[in-house]
Amino acid sequence: MQTEQLSSPQQGKSQLNAAGDGSRPALSARTIPQDANMLNQEQEMSIEEQEKNARDGDAKAQTEVGKYYLKLADNEDEELNNSTAVDWLIQAAKQGKKEAVKLLKGCLTERKGITSENEQAVKQLADESDFERAVRKATLIMYQRLNPNRKKQVAVSEILENVSHINAEGSKAERGPVPKMLQKERRVLERLVSIQSNKDMKLDDFVDMTKKYAKGMIPSNLLMDGEDDGLEGKPPEDLPLQQKIMKYPLHALMEMKEHLIDFASKAGMHWLHTIVPLHHVNALVFFFIISNLTIDFFAFIIPLVIFYLSFISMVICTLKVFQDSKAWDNFRTMTDLLLRFEPDLDVEQAEVNFSWSHLEPHIHFMLSVFFVILSFPMADKDWIPCSELAVIAIFFLITSYMSLSTSAEPYTRRALIVEAACSIIGFLHSLPESWSYLRIFGEPYVSIPIGNNFILNIGIPCFMYFFLFYLFFRMAQLRNFKGTYCYLIPYLVCFMWCELAVELLRTSTGLGLIRASVGYFLFLFALPILLIGVALMFVIQLIKWLISMELIKILVTLTLCSIPVILHMWTKATGTLFGLVKSLTKSSIVKLILVWLTAILMFCWVYVYRSEGMKVYNSTLTWQQYSFVCGPRAWKETNMAEVQILCGHLEGHRVTWTGRFKYVRIIEIDNSAESAINMLPYILSDWMRCLYGETYPECDPKNVTVMEEELCRLKFLSKHTCHLKKYCRYKFEISVGMPYGTNGTETLEDDATKDIVLRASNEFKNVLLNLGQGSVVEFSTILEGKLGSKWPVFELKAIRCLNCMSKLTPASARHVKIEHDWRGIVKQAFKFAFNFFLAPMFCAI
DSSP: OHHHHHHHHHHHHHHHHHHHTTTSOHHHHHHHHHHHHHHHHHHHHHHHHHHHHHHTTOHHHHHHHHHHHHHHTTTSOHHHHHHHHHHHHHHHHTTTOHHHHHHHHHHHHHTOSOOTTTHHHHHHHHTOOHHHHHHHHHHHHHHHHHOTTOOSEEEHHHHHHHGGGTTOBTTBOOOSOOOHHHHHHHHHHHHHHTTOOSSEEEHHHHHHHHHHHHTTOOOGGGSOOOOOOOOOSSOGGGSOHHHHHHHOHHHHHHHHHHHHHHHHHHHHHHHHHHHSOHHHHHHHHHHHHHHTOOHHHHHHHHHHHHHHHHHHHHHHHHHHHHHHHHHHHHHHHHHHHHHHHOTTOOHHHHHHHHHHHTOHHHHHHHHHHHHHHHHTTTSOGGGSOHHHHHHHHHHHHHHHHHTSOGGGHHHHHHHHHHHHHHHHHHHHTTSOGGGHHHHHHHSOSEEEEETTTEEEEESHHHHHHHHHHHHHHHHHHHHHHTHIIIIIHHHHHHHHHHHHHHHHHHTOOHHHHHHHHHHHHHHHHSHHHHHHHHHHHHHHHHHHHHHHSGGGHHHHHHHHHHHHHHHHHHHHSSSOHHHHHHHHHHTOHHHHHHHHHHHHHHHHHHHHHHHHSSOOOBOOOOHHHHHHHHSHHHHHHSOHHHHHHHHGGGTTOEEEEEEEEEEEEEEEEEOHHHHHHHTSOHHHHHHHHHHHSEEOOOOOSSSOOHHHHHHHHHHHHHTOSEEOGGGOEEEEEEEEEOOSOGGGOOOOOOOGGGOEEEEEOGGGHHHHHTOOTTOEEEEEEEOOSSTTSSSOEEEEEEEEESSSOTTTOGGGSOEEOOOOOHHHHHHHHHHHHHHHHHTTTEEEO
16 A cells, blocks of 8 residues: 555656646657656665665664655645654654654644644754764664664663673674773663663663763763672671671671660660659750850851851762762763764763753852851861861872863963962961061062052062963863863862861961871871860860869750750651661752851841941040030920930930949849759759759858858858859949039939949949949940830940949949851951952951
């Protein structure tokens, strides 16, 4: 039937030609149909041969058959013939025929032969780039080598068996030892094929996998280039103990650890149930921790947390970059294999695809660097091992440079040399003045101020930095500026580690660097012993630190009592610590760290601007002026509510006034340690009160002070031998009246309605306890709250007694409330970040 369909349009055309030439002689009329019939027979035989070749997989024949059916559709059975033509063109396009792709694009545009079944395949083939088409052609040849029997789908196991013949010519394989390059190609190909989860693989599946690989989307099992470990058989859980220890020592150790933890937790829970009321312990610990979370604590801990988490994120991202460099080797192996089967493959485009698809760890690394350089100047350097971190930074500097692509090696090598030389010259500036002949290289020749905050330093380091940025531009310019993400961004990882190493070296010591180097050397060769030693040193140092901080003693005791609770909860949980790490790895621990750091930074940013949003300054407003506008006289003229509304405009003024001290009283006492101990049983609480507190003095009438005598009397009333009053934190309320002699006239008038109330924290305790009634004090505060009301309450910022004898009382000295300059801290952080990137060329002042 197909033959009749193929020949029918030719027969119709012959009949038309014969009818059109009816005016010619009869002999000629009889000769033409005979010649036409012979031509139709030849074409019919040609189409039959083409269709036979097309069925055998000849891409050129498939294209020709597809073109024939497109022409045939112009005369008859348009829908059927167009659909048949598209089916043949799809098969040809899958083999990389450009002409077939061009015809498919035309069919898609004109909607010829496009059905719901083939539309998706036509769009996919029509949208393929030249690079993807070349990969498809090479993959087809590889699949034919892997499937010599030309099956429609072949088992994965059979493909793996045929991988060794991928480089064989014909049916003969090379004899002798296989070159390492060919071994690597086979290993990569085996892992690529092993991705298929199904038992069988079709041509389309193999092509799709190879295309994704060529685009840089590397499967996870191809990221590692290690050899198989050869351990086959049962999983570790099913092995006997002896074999488990021999084959899987780490797994056996972890299992033993969990059994020990389970045993310790059960025994500890039994012991704890008999001694301590467990229902109160966790509540006490939580209460004690919350009560000691102060602004100073957050100002100390948050920069350190941000620094360490972001530094860990930098390390993880760098290791991910190293892993990608290993994947790059496998990727180049695969592209070389594809290039062998398709010489027209654009290898440069493949490398660009790989670089673009592996930018994520570099972007995460840059974000981590941003958090590191913002937190480093704010963090307490006593809690940062700068020498050890400097050695780590130098190590990653070297290894990250070695992992860079060799395509831009001339630029990366020069950039690293220039950067190292610039850093060394920068250290010359800190040499002693007697070394002036070396200091001159690190000092700027001319410093040009740019505005009020920046300086341009012109000198040798500046010129070298200019050259470094020129090399950056040259890297980015490669491959029509695709080198930005192919070469420049990967090199910036090396650049950032170098800059961070320089900053850490500035705060390091020679002894610290030697200690760090020796420690890391021992870390490589005596890891288990070193880990135990470091853990013991850390525990001992932590214990010493906790003992020195008496406020934490109670927390340590409660924590030790809560250890069995924690262990019990841990063993009852569904996953162990390693399960937690594994889950974090699956959810990308780097992204989790960056999200939490961003949240912490945003919270701190909001707090800083909330606390610093109101501009306060040393106002010239006097107490008499305030009393005149917001005091009793103003209340009589209108009413207190209207006065309060008007006086609200004075909010935020920082004032320093002089007044008469009337009285001070305690309005709040905070002693979380005593509150926690009082909730324990009497015997245990009395013992802990003596352990962490102070003993009442003995009642000896000969050698006793007034204070000790009073405490001695209280000993019998309190029914305790020890107390915890040294942990008390007080909040005071001070009443201050206007000084005598208002407006220059001496009067003894005391108007209590003009008094103000000051709230003071525990840091003013020594000053306030030494003040007497009638003392003249100078105090500073900020006008805020209910201004214009009777007895307004302000927070005390500073105080000094003006008529106290300095030798007898500490009240004569000025005592200032410790406040954090949040704006200054943030400004210092951004100044450090600016100098980190642009010094020594530009410097922020």
